Amino acid sequence: MAGDQSRLDAPKPETREVLCTHCDRSIDIPATAMSVNCRHCHRRVIIEDIRIKSYHAVMRLATAGLVEVTKRAQIVAQVRVNDLVVEGGVKGDVTAVGSISIGKKGWIQGDVNCRTLIVQPGAGLNGFYRVDPTFTPEPTTAEVEQEDEFL
Amino acid sequence: MIDKAGGNGNNFTTVIGNDATFKGELHFEKGVRVDGKVEGKITTKGHLAVSQGGKLQADVSAGNIVVDGQVVGNLNASEKVELRKTARLKGDIVAAKLLVAEGAAFTGHCSVGPDAGKSGGNATPANRMTEKEALPRK
Numbered sequence: 001m002a003g004d005q006s007r008l009d010a011p012k013p014e015t016r017e018v019l020c021t022h023c024d025r026s027i028d029i030p031a032t033a034m035s036v037n038c039r040h041c042h043r044r045v046i047i048e049d050i051r052i053k054s055y056h057a058v059m060r061l062a063t064a065g066l067v068e069v070t071k072r073a074q075i076v077a078q079v080r081v082n083d084l085v086v087e088g089g090v091k092g093d094v095t096a097v098g099s100i101s102i103g104k105k106g107w108i109q110g111d112v113n114c115r116t117l118i119v120q121p122g123a124g125l126n127g128f129y130r131v132d133p134t135f136t137p138e139p140t141t142a143e144v145e146q147e148d149e150f151l
Numbered sequence: 152m153i154d155k156a157g158g159n160g161n162n163f164t165t166v167i168g169n170d171a172t173f174k175g176e177l178h179f180e181k182g183v184r185v186d187g188k189v190e191g192k193i194t195t196k197g198h199l200a201v202s203q204g205g206k207l208q209a210d211v212s213a214g215n216i217v218v219d220g221q222v223v224g225n226l227n228a229s230e231k232v233e234l235r236k237t238a239r240l241k242g243d244i245v246a247a248k249l250l251v252a253e254g255a256a257f258t259g260h261c262s263v264g265p266d267a268g269k270s271g272g273n274a275t276p277a278n279r280m281t282e283k284e285a286l287p288r289k
């Protein structure tokens with residue numbers, strides 16, 4: 001019984017709110033989760049932080065966490081993240097719900113949407129930028145409708 | 152905030168006061184601070200500052216540009232563009248260096264890097280990369 005009581009008294013797992021990287025709708029997730037399934041579009045959403053240490057070419061790199069591109073590393077991808085730290089290079093369009101920080105030897109070639117941009121002198125930027133402290137991606141149902149076609 | 156002495160130790164030989172409105176082309180040899188409104192074009196070899204209440208609807212070519220206010224127009228700096236937290240910019244940036252403070256808003260094409268502006272504003276380190284385009288753009 002004492003064990004049951006302590007279980008009841010145990011603090012509820014902390015949650016935090018993130019935007020699904022596929023449909024851009026808000027989801028509550030356990031604070032320590034590495035990935036979850038979106039309750040709206042039912043697709044897997046990666047939450048964990050990713051560190052890129054070498055050349056990395058993919059169609060799309062998406063996480064509701066942070067992506068760090070280290071010195072001499074390079075991403076070639078469409079990037080959708082919460083926060084981005086670039087010490088190396090990024091080639092592709094970038095959407096960050098939070099901030100993008102570009103180090104003195106970092107560069108981004110592509111269009112960028114974010115809330116906050118921090119650029120160190122020496123960084124290279126080339127593309128169309130939309131830096132807006134109120135920026136929030138438009139929620140979409142396109143993916144859900146697309147998946148429904150296969151049902 | 153840009154102080155009366157010009158913030159980063161720059162003395163502005165010209166100040167466009169907050170009750171002034173200019174339309175046309177302005178050329179300066181040294182620093183200029185805009186507290187009022189300017190429409191048209193500004194050229195200076197020195198430092199241009201747009202203070203918090205300042206409004207520019209102009210294309211600017213300068214050595215250094217610091218923005219605390221509102222700008223609609225293209226900024227071309229041979230050295231540095233700095234957007235401070237109250238800055239609002241709609242226009243393109245071509246500069247060797249860019250500093251953007253948290254809270255600043257900016258919409259436009261950006262070409263920043265040591266060689267930006269020297270060869271059509273399109274020679275950032277990114278362009279010097281030699282690997283082939285790996286992916287189709289959306």
Ligand SMILES: [Zn+2]
Pocket residue numbers: 020021022023024025038039040041042043
């Ligand atoms: Zn979703």
